[in-house]
Amino acid sequence: MTDKPKVGVYICHCGINISSTVDVEAVEEFALKLPSVKVARTYSYMCSDPGQALIKEDIKEQGLNRIVVASCSPRMHEPTFRKAIQEAGLNPYFLEMANIREQCSWVHEETEEATAKAKKLITASVAKVRLLEALEAKEVDAEPAALVIGAGIAGIQAALDIADAGFKTYLVEKTPSVGGRMAQLDKTFPTLDCSACILTPKMVDCASHPNIELLSYSEVEEIGGYIGNFDVKVRKKARYVDFDKCTGCGECAAECRVANRIPNEFDQGMGKRSAIYLPFPQAVPAKYTIDPENCLYLSKGKCGKSPKCQDVCGAEAINFEQEDEIVEFKVGAIIVATGFDPFDASRKPEYGYDDYPNVITGMEMERLVSASGPTGGKVMISNGEEEIEPKEIAFIKCVGSRDESVGNEYCSRVCCMYTAKQAHLIRDKLPDANIRIYYMDVRAFGKGYEEFYDRVRRENVRYIRGNPSEIFKRGNKLVVKAENTLTSTPVEDEVDMVVLGVGLEPRAEMRKVMDLLRLSQSPDKFFLEAHPKLRPVDTATDGVFLAGCCQGPKDIPDTVAQAKGAASSALIPLARGKVTIDAQVAEVNEATCRGCGFCVEICPYTAIEMTTVNRFGHEVEVARVNEALCKGCGSCSAACLSDSIQPKSFRDRQILPQIAALGVLK
Amino acid sequence: MSANNEPNIVAFLCNWCSYAGADLAGTSRVHYPSNVQVIRVMCTGRVNPLYVMNALQQGADGVLVSGCHPGDCHYMEGNYYARRRLGMLKDLMEFVGVDPRRFHMSWVSASEGHKWKEVVEKTVEDAREAGSFEGFRRRQIDW
Numbered sequence A: 001m002t003d004k005p006k007v008g009v010y011i012c013h014c015g016i017n018i019s020s021t022v023d024v025e026a027v028e029e030f031a032l033k034l035p036s037v038k039v040a041r042t043y044s045y046m047c048s049d050p051g052q053a054l055i056k057e058d059i060k061e062q063g064l065n066r067i068v069v070a071s072c073s074p075r076m077h078e079p080t081f082r083k084a085i086q087e088a089g090l091n092p093y094f095l096e097m098a099n100i101r102e103q104c105s106w107v108h109e110e111t112e113e114a115t116a117k118a119k120k121l122i123t124a125s126v127a128k129v130r131l132l133e134a135l136e137a138k139e140v141d142a143e144p145a146a147l148v149i150g151a152g153i154a155g156i157q158a159a160l161d162i163a164d165a166g167f168k169t170y171l172v173e174k175t176p177s178v179g180g181r182m183a184q185l186d187k188t189f190p191t192l193d194c195s196a197c198i199l200t201p202k203m204v205d206c207a208s209h210p211n212i213e214l215l216s217y218s219e220v221e222e223i224g225g226y227i228g229n230f231d232v233k234v235r236k237k238a239r240y241v242d243f244d245k246c247t248g249c250g251e252c253a254a255e256c257r258v259a260n261r262i263p264n265e266f267d268q269g270m271g272k273r274s275a276i277y278l279p280f281p282q283a284v285p286a287k288y289t290i291d292p293e294n295c296l297y298l299s300k301g302k303c304g305k306s307p308k309c310q311d312v313c314g315a316e317a318i319n320f321e322q323e324d325e326i327v328e329f330k331v332g333a334i335i336v337a338t339g340f341d342p343f344d345a346s347r348k349p350e351y352g353y354d355d356y357p358n359v360i361t362g363m364e365m366e367r368l369v370s371a372s373g374p375t376g377g378k379v380m381i382s383n384g385e386e387e388i389e390p391k392e393i394a395f396i397k398c399v400g401s402r403d404e405s406v407g408n409e410y411c412s413r414v415c416c417m418y419t420a421k422q423a424h425l426i427r428d429k430l431p432d433a434n435i436r437i438y439y440m441d442v443r444a445f446g447k448g449y450e451e452f453y454d455r456v457r458r459e460n461v462r463y464i465r466g467n468p469s470e471i472f473k474r475g476n477k478l479v480v481k482a483e484n485t486l487t488s489t490p491v492e493d494e495v496d497m498v499v500l501g502v503g504l505e506p507r508a509e510m511r512k513v514m515d516l517l518r519l520s521q522s523p524d525k526f527f528l529e530a531h532p533k534l535r536p537v538d539t540a541t542d543g544v545f546l547a548g549c550c551q552g553p554k555d556i557p558d559t560v561a562q563a564k565g566a567a568s569s570a571l572i573p574l575a576r577g578k579v580t581i582d583a584q585v586a587e588v589n590e591a592t593c594r595g596c597g598f599c600v601e602i603c604p605y606t607a608i609e610m611t612t613v614n615r616f617g618h619e620v621e622v623a624r625v626n627e628a629l630c631k632g633c634g635s636c637s638a639a640c641l642s643d644s645i646q647p648k649s650f651r652d653r654q655i656l657p658q659i660a661a662l663g664v665l666k
Numbered sequence B: 001m002s003a004n005n006e007p008n009i010v011a012f013l014c015n016w017c018s019y020a021g022a023d024l025a026g027t028s029r030v031h032y033p034s035n036v037q038v039i040r041v042m043c044t045g046r047v048n049p050l051y052v053m054n055a056l057q058q059g060a061d062g063v064l065v066s067g068c069h070p071g072d073c074h075y076m077e078g079n080y081y082a083r084r085r086l087g088m089l090k091d092l093m094e095f096v097g098v099d100p101r102r103f104h105m106s107w108v109s110a111s112e113g114h115k116w117k118e119v120v121e122k123t124v125e126d127a128r129e130a131g132s133f134e135g136f137r138r139r140q141i142d143w
Ligand SMILES: Cc1cc2nc3c(=O)[nH]c(=O)nc-3n(C[C@H](O)[C@H](O)[C@H](O)COP(=O)(O)OP(=O)(O)OC[C@H]3O[C@@H](n4cnc5c(N)ncnc54)[C@H](O)[C@@H]3O)c2cc1C
Pocket: A149, A150, A151, A152, A153, A154, A155, A172, A173, A174, A175, A178, A179, A180, A181, A182, A185, A187, A188, A189, A190, A218, A219, A220, A337, A338, A339, A340, A341, A342, A362, A363, A366, A414, A418, A421, A507, A513, A547, A548, A549, A550, A554, A555, A556, A557, A559
């Protein structure tokens, strides 16, 4: 650092967000007296064009070489101001932000205390900014390929868009078929398109697309690297069926000794399948899979004289010796589209889901009304004694949503509409049924939703406001106990069947993906986006994006929109072919490094290596940082015995003055 | 302590979880005491135990280090290093006669704005009980 620091301090009013609690004029006056400070100004919106222009002019005219912006969180506008000072000819890293909004004016009520704290924060920023160094962001090549995890409608759409743009896309799906939950739906609100009719073509497209490599029945095991250069390891689970030989004819399933004995996941356990199975008729790829837990040969080592599936398979595709396969590849960007789990209705025991066969969930209802479902689309249900066609049908909404007692405060956004849809579908099939819907509120917010809700009410579906407290059995009927909160009357409603409008929850096994990609969860436990409004598909990990219900409950239109957003974000590094690597990485002072190698062991990214250098005629070992791998966490630095390895912008000599500055102001 | 007997606390927050959590407390307009001054680091693994001593030496009455929950570190294991190093430091501080209420470690995720408030309140309350810190010979660096 040759030139003496000349600091400009810019204090933002943020409309009145800051200035109503922080006395910005007093802060300005205070800042002017701080060491090295040449200019201090306040402005209504520093991030606005005129606000930025103010800074740029001062840099040029007053010769400022260090800038402190006291405004919102650096997590919000650091990039904005870095860019601004760069445009004025300053190194973008000569910037420090004092967070006087999120961590000051918004959390303190008294002007006196908020102003005092703002002064301290600015002092610490000035102390640090004087010692910041010029840094150069580096560019490295980006691998022109993407990974999409999860092949529900979100993952399928994202993969198709990236592949259509001309980039190789690896689509990894955990189950034997793509399609996700949408494949299980019968018709879709509000237009009542048949789900399979609009989804199947897309499923087929993604399997046949020349740029898509579909890895079904597979899971991501390891992800290393960084944006532009992720190293991915995927485990393709053994299907025990030769993928290339299987023709999908289905003879094996028909002959299986445990045929029609195993609950079919796709039908929510209401239908039955064999141990060798295709999850559903339109499954893509149309290849059979043996479920090793239920296959007699694989679980017990014996299946009659010989496994029947093997005997009947003309293509000789059955292969009990098959093993898991590990596939490795590189990608430049990753989209997470792992979807949701329906709320487990057992967690509301008062509704008797575990006790009564005629209390079912919305997801089960989808299968029950589906022509390809376990009853062929006939609405038949057991009341515990016999199979009946229900006449009295009740829906209950908000089961597991907007309910603090189960830990879900949020609204699941689709249950109002799918309940209305299912009421309509039942009305179609059972014109004489009495249908009522117990609700707290009706949220029909999307395009065409209010109209659809009106239509369903006109179809003689009764809406009763009140959240049932209990369901119990009386004779062969179920009794729904509630209070009609519009008329303030208690209700005991005798019905033949209850459908629980279960909400959407994050996947139970999302933890693994979270750990692989260092993702966080928001309070609702879905994946956390980088910014709730402005970066809704980004995550805190560069190059990793979110699509669909893994980020929060959504209907299909919103899921598809977000998937397209995620695809276009993922395409940015791929299309540019380059990514900028953060400049705030660690650096070794080779003159003082003692070569102990502690840092090498500590680095979680294996970014540090020992190398031999010539120091005053002696060959000595010192540590050296690979800047492309280093992420700048600084764990190495806290361990270094000689303070020789230091993360740039977070060096001891940059942090200690901050500590000192805060102390002085005691 | 300032004239009105308020403890002065320096906090080191990791960028990804606790700093974001403190930001969320702001966005949610959760109110808490203003005694805690935050220094942002990328990871709690960056926090050299000497920083804690340094802060106490420079006039802080209490120090807080807060990062991602164990297992959730943005850098995979930085918070484990922090937990070890700073846990040892805490023992050492007690051994040399520093009131353990002056030093806190916590895990606050990006979604725990309310937890951040609780952590601040607890840290401030403890430091207030421990009183003004005069235990180390003042070595005020002229920054
Ligand atoms: C009862 C019900 C009815 C509905 N009706 C409608 C409707 O009529 N209209 C409408 O617009 N919306 C409706 N929805 C909402 C709709 O289902 C969702 O919007 C949509 O399915 C979300 O798609 P997705 O791709 O985000 O998630 P999902 O469909 O859950 O897909 C996620 C995929 O990722 C896979 N996966 C998960 N974890 C991993 C992993 N670790 N590795 C690899 N793969 C993984 C899963 O196997 C799955 O294939 C309804 C929802 C419910 C519950």
